[in-house]
Amino acid sequence: MTVVVRFILLFFFSIGSASAEDSKLTAKQILANMIQAMGALNYEGTVVFLRNSKLETMKYFHAAEQGREQERLVSLNSPLREVVRNGDQVSCRYNDTQTVVFDHRPYERSFLVNFSRSLDELANLYDFALSGEEDVAMFPAYVIDIRPKDEFRYARRIWVEKLQFLPLKVAVYDLSGALLEQVVFTEQHVKEALPFSEVQSANANSQSQAIKDNNPGKLRFIVTNPPVGFKEIYFARRTMHDSRLPVDHLLMTDGLASISVYMENKNPDLASGPRSVGVVNFYSRNLDDYQVTAMGEVPPLTVKTIAEGIGIKYGSR
Amino acid sequence: MKSHSRASEQLDEDLVLRVQQGDKSAYDLLVIKYQHKIVQLVNRYVKDPSESQDVAQEAFIKAYRALGSFRGESAFYTWLYRIAINTAKNYLMSRSRRNVDMQIDVQDAEVYENLPQLHGQETPERELLSREIVETIKTAIAKLPEEMRVAIMLREFEGMSYEEIAQAMDCPVGTVRSRIFRAREAIDNKLTPLLD
Amino acid sequence: MHEDLMQKISQLLDDELPQKEALSLLQKIRTRSDLNNKMRRYEAITYAIKNHEMSVSSTSDFVASVSSRIQREPTYMIPNAERRVVRERRLTRSHKIAATAASVAIIAFVAHTQRHEPASNIQVATAKPPVKQVPQMAEIETPRDSYPVNQQINDYLQAHSSIYTTNDQAGFQPYAQVTHYSQK
Numbered sequence: 062m063t064v065v066v067r068f069i070l071l072f073f074f075s076i077g078s079a080s081a082e083d084s085k086l087t088a089k090q091i092l093a094n095m096i097q098a099m100g101a102l103n104y105e106g107t108v109v110f111l112r113n114s115k116l117e118t119m120k121y122f123h124a125a126e127q128g129r130e131q132e133r134l135v136s137l138n139s140p141l142r143e144v145v146r147n148g149d150q151v152s153c154r155y156n157d158t159q160t161v162v163f164d165h166r167p168y169e170r171s172f173l174v175n176f177s178r179s180l181d182e183l184a185n186l187y188d189f190a191l192s193g194e195e196d197v198a199m200f201p202a203y204v205i206d207i208r209p210k211d212e213f214r215y216a217r218r219i220w221v222e223k224l225q226f227l228p229l230k231v232a233v234y235d236l237s238g239a240l241l242e243q244v245v246f247t248e249q250h251v252k253e254a255l256p257f258s259e260v261q262s263a264n265a266n267s268q269s270q271a272i273k274d275n276n277p278g279k280l281r282f283i284v285t286n287p288p289v290g291f292k293e294i295y296f297a298r299r300t301m302h303d304s305r306l307p308v309d310h311l312l313m314t315d316g317l318a319s320i321s322v323y324m325e326n327k328n329p330d331l332a333s334g335p336r337s338v339g340v341v342n343f344y345s346r347n348l349d350d351y352q353v354t355a356m357g358e359v360p361p362l363t364v365k366t367i368a369e370g371i372g373i374k375y376g377s378r
Numbered sequence: 379m380k381s382h383s384r385a386s387e388q389l390d391e392d393l394v395l396r397v398q399q400g401d402k403s404a405y406d407l408l409v410i411k412y413q414h415k416i417v418q419l420v421n422r423y424v425k426d427p428s429e430s431q432d433v434a435q436e437a438f439i440k441a442y443r444a445l446g447s448f449r450g451e452s453a454f455y456t457w458l459y460r461i462a463i464n465t466a467k468n469y470l471m472s473r474s475r476r477n478v479d480m481q482i483d484v485q486d487a488e489v490y491e492n493l494p495q496l497h498g499q500e501t502p503e504r505e506l507l508s509r510e511i512v513e514t515i516k517t518a519i520a521k522l523p524e525e526m527r528v529a530i531m532l533r534e535f536e537g538m539s540y541e542e543i544a545q546a547m548d549c550p551v552g553t554v555r556s557r558i559f560r561a562r563e564a565i566d567n568k569l570t571p572l573l574d
Numbered sequence: 575m576h577e578d579l580m581q582k583i584s585q586l587l588d589d590e591l592p593q594k595e596a597l598s599l600l601q602k603i604r605t606r607s608d609l610n611n612k613m614r615r616y617e618a619i620t621y622a623i624k625n626h627e628m629s630v631s632s633t634s635d636f637v638a639s640v641s642s643r644i645q646r647e648p649t650y651m652i653p654n655a656e657r658r659v660v661r662e663r664r665l666t667r668s669h670k671i672a673a674t675a676a677s678v679a680i681i682a683f684v685a686h687t688q689r690h691e692p693a694s695n696i697q698v699a700t701a702k703p704p705v706k707q708v709p710q711m712a713e714i715e716t717p718r719d720s721y722p723v724n725q726q727i728n729d730y731l732q733a734h735s736s737i738y739t740t741n742d743q744a745g746f747q748p749y750a751q752v753t754h755y756s757q758k
Contacts, residue, residue, distance in 0.1 A: 107524065116547055146736065199626070248520060299733060323730055389593045411600060430630055519623070555581065555584075
């Protein structure tokens with residue numbers, strides 16, 4: 062099969078380079094095209110994640126064929142690892158320990174930017190604006206601002222490549238406009254096809270943890286008065302950090318920003334109150350015998366509001 | 379302001395001081411430092427590469443003449459930048475044949491903001507060369523080793539300082555310095571056949 | 575051309591060369607056309623990367639042309655001009671005016687009569703902030719952690735989003751998961 066390697070051949074001249082058709086596109090249309098392209102196209106490149114003042118470069122692959130999709134990230138720096146998303150399943154293989162971890166993540170769509178609700182629904186919470194055009198990695202791109210309508214979520218800016226509508230750069234900003242996190246392609250190529258990676262199955266030399274499908278029972282807490290737009294979408298009961306007792310994990314999202322709420326037995330190592338790691342804010346508090354923590358890529362007030370609105374559901378244990 | 383820009387400003391201030399104290403050769407160094415930026419800036423208005431050279435030279439001469447009253451209330455380049463814009467605008471006005479016997483005051487320059495610009499005088503040959511050069515640069519960048527490409531992209535597109543890039547890439551500043559230089563050299567080597 | 579000099583030119587263009595070295599380099603560039611050409615080419619590359627088109631470069635004799643015209647201009651003699659800029663910008667406006675008035679009193683200009691460009695308030699248009707300023711609420715004091723974080727936080731991050739499994743936080747093995755789930 063012929064592999065078509067695309068390089069941008071669009072050059073800017075001072076006047077009249079954009080087609081009339083381009084100039085009519087709204088921010089929402091561009092985002093809709095982007096979501097479509099992200100799922101339908103085969104593309105690869107080098108992605109730089111800038112988080113917590115730390116930069117990591119990874120190779121990125123997205124394969125799509127007849128409704129089947131696979132996303133793959135391969136680290137270029139130690140520790141070497143590969144993260145693969147096949148539909149709902151995400152696996153992470155660590156080369157040095159030969160460990161493979163599988164997880165079920167039905168609510169995630171992309172390693173780059175997650176739109177888990179329709180743009181029409183998101184429009185109740187965010188304003189979309191076409192702010193201009195810029196080059197990213199020498200590709201011309203639309204600059205789309207996604208501005209929150211309240212103080213419970215962060216703003217984002219997405220640079221969407223003009224020909225194929227793939228995201229070239231995604232940035233998250235705090236309430237003051239300071240950059241929190243960024244994902245940027247330093248190169249990107251669309252291909253006619255890309256191979257699907259077969260996720261390594263367990264063998265004698267590797268360890269793997271697989272998902273067990275079971276009925277977790279009912280959530281043992283409720284979240285009262287979450288900020289507008291945040292809805293519960295997923296609940297899991299997990300074993301974490303060598304704890305013998307399971308940890309309840311509730312995921313909420315407004316369609317763009319997600320918040321996890323955890324409840325487990327009290328842990329003296331985790332102080333109550335707020336903390337943050339990079340773009341992620343946490344808020345923990347003790348509730349009877351338990352410790353509840355709300356965390357996510359949202360402002361501190363949001364996780365605090367959620368954590369303080371948690372109530373135990375007695376009788377559901 | 380980041381410390382690296384402060385070093386640049388300090389240098390400018392020292393050079394301005396030397397000019398004000400009679401050392402004309404110090405002004406040559408300021409011209410060397412900003413020649414490219416000023417020619418580019420002027421060309422945005424004049425849109426003629428050959429005439430931009432003359433207008434940019436004129437801007438430097440005007441700046442020299444005004445240097446006696448430069449008090450350092452702004453950075454030297456900021457001040458020079460403004461003089462260059464006004465020089466370009468004055469030139470455009472003279473080309474449009476308006477009655478401009480008197481010199482345009484800085485404050486009045488904005489009145490003439492909407493003067494029709496002269497059409498660009500790009501020749502087909504120049505346009506073709508421009509495309510070839512840009513394409514060559516793109517190809518050269520794509521072929522760079524990963525760490526060099528990331529470093530130069532962070533510098534040129536994200537405007538990060540060497541220190542910031544070093545922190546982000548978890549490597550010494552000297553390594554960043556070397557990567558960016560080697561990236562530029564690799565690109566320049568590819569351009570040599572086109573430009574020579 | 576010595577590679578060290580070329581690297582310094584690259585640093586100069588990025589404003590990353592210490593002042594003394596920058597001065598020394600500029601002096602070398604002034605007398606060596608090969609260095610001047612290298613600088614112009616590096617600048618052209620930067621321009622092309624950012625703007626998608628070839629730059630209009632200064633001609634190779636640009637500096638010499640300006641220099642020869644400057645030779646015909648009067649020479650400044652401001653013997654008591656002193657470095658004030660960095661300090662002055664920290665001064666209040668009234669201090670600036672007083673300092674300026676004192677220095678103006680002793681300026682001597684050996685020249686033909688020249689018309690000066692009036693000193694102006696230089697304003698350079700700055701780029702708009704990237705996002706609309708969202709009204710800021712009363713801030714919550716938030717201790718900021720840096721990596722590596724503790725195991726519990728790390729596990730929370732990894733369970734929250736698979737993007738955090740891409741973190742290269744050595745020493746944290748993926749936690750054992752036996753996951754029971756219910757999808758709402």
